[in-house]
Amino acid sequence: MSNGDLPQAQPGDSAPxxxxxxxxxxxxxxxxxxPVLGGFTAAPEIVTETRAIPMGAAIAISAGAWLIPGLGxxxxxxxxxxxxxxxxxxxxxxxxxxxxGKLYGWxxxxxxxxxxxxLQALEFFGDAGVGLPYFVATRMGAGEGNLANRSYDYxxxxxxxAGLLNYLIMLDAFDVALGRKP
Amino acid sequence: xxxxxxxxxxxxxVAVSTVxxxxxxxxxxxxxxxxxxxxxxxLGAAIILGWIMRPFPL
Numbered sequence: 001m002s003n004g005d006l007p008q009a010q011p012g013d014s015a016p017x018x019x020x021x022x023x024x025x026x027x028x029x030x031x032x033x034x035p036v037l038g039g040f041t042a043a044p045e046i047v048t049e050t051r052a053i054p055m056g057a058a059i060a061i062s063a064g065a066w067l068i069p070g071l072g073x074x075x076x077x078x079x080x081x082x083x084x085x086x087x088x089x090x091x092x093x094x095x096x097x098x099x100x101g102k103l104y105g106w107x108x109x110x111x112x113x114x115x116x117x118x119l120q121a122l123e124f125f126g127d128a129g130v131g132l133p134y135f136v137a138t139r140m141g142a143g144e145g146n147l148a149n150r151s152y153d154y155x156x157x158x159x160x161x162a163g164l165l166n167y168l169i170m171l172d173a174f175d176v177a178l179g180r181k182p
Numbered sequence: 183x184x185x186x187x188x189x190x191x192x193x194x195x196v197a198v199s200t201v202x203x204x205x206x207x208x209x210x211x212x213x214x215x216x217x218x219x220x221x222x223x224x225l226g227a228a229i230i231l232g233w234i235m236r237p238f239p240l
Contacts, residue, residue, distance in 0.1 A: 084201075084204060088196075088198075088201050089201075092197050099183050099185065150184050151184045151185050154185060157194075158190075158194065161198065165198065168202075168205050172205045
């Protein structure tokens with residue numbers, strides 16, 4: 001087919017382009033947001049700069065986020081989130097230690113109750129989620145657990161949840177680093 | 183250190199709802215609303231379940 005067979009677009013031609021007809025372009029006035037339900041106006045969209053970084057760096061940032069709670073978001077420049085995450089995780093962790101909760105280790109108890117072993121693996125997984133503070137605390141002999149303390153059970157749960165929350169924070173840092181979320 | 187059941191519950195709920203809100207929502211307004219909602223759910227559920235369990239013996 002020669003070019004002469006193709007319809008030539010004329011300067012004054014008002015026929016819509018195929019792409020434009022599929023995605024209609026609507027213009028919004030920045031000074032007057034569109035009213036939504038009940039006369040309320042939609043909040044202006046917050047545009048945050050999301051800059052994707054290489055996968056290796058994102059994994060390294062996630063590792064840092066696991067090692068020290070809040071570090072991942074701090075590296076990514078999310079100061080407020082970093083501080084709040086660190087505050088939540090550290091407060092749960094230290095309150096858990098203060099209530100004499102137990103930090104479980106990888107070396108399982110060699111007790112006759114063999115059923116406790118799989119559960120202890122899960123407890124270790126939860127506790128180790130805090131990262132470096134877990135290893136420092138166990139190295140210092142903290143987290144032995146004192147059943148005589150009335151709050152022992154709460155302390156143990158605080159320690160688990162501090163670690164589990166830090167895993168979530170680590171995954172969030174990974175997503176932010178890859179530019180998947182602001 | 184010994185915490186009462188409610189104070190332990192409150193501290194736990196604040197920490198968890200803060201992290202959930204920051205992880206799942208993007209704008210500060212959404213995060214605040216979601217965090218407060220989860221916190222109320224936590225506390226409300228604990229209080230209601232506590233009263234439901236009250237007649238049962240230990």
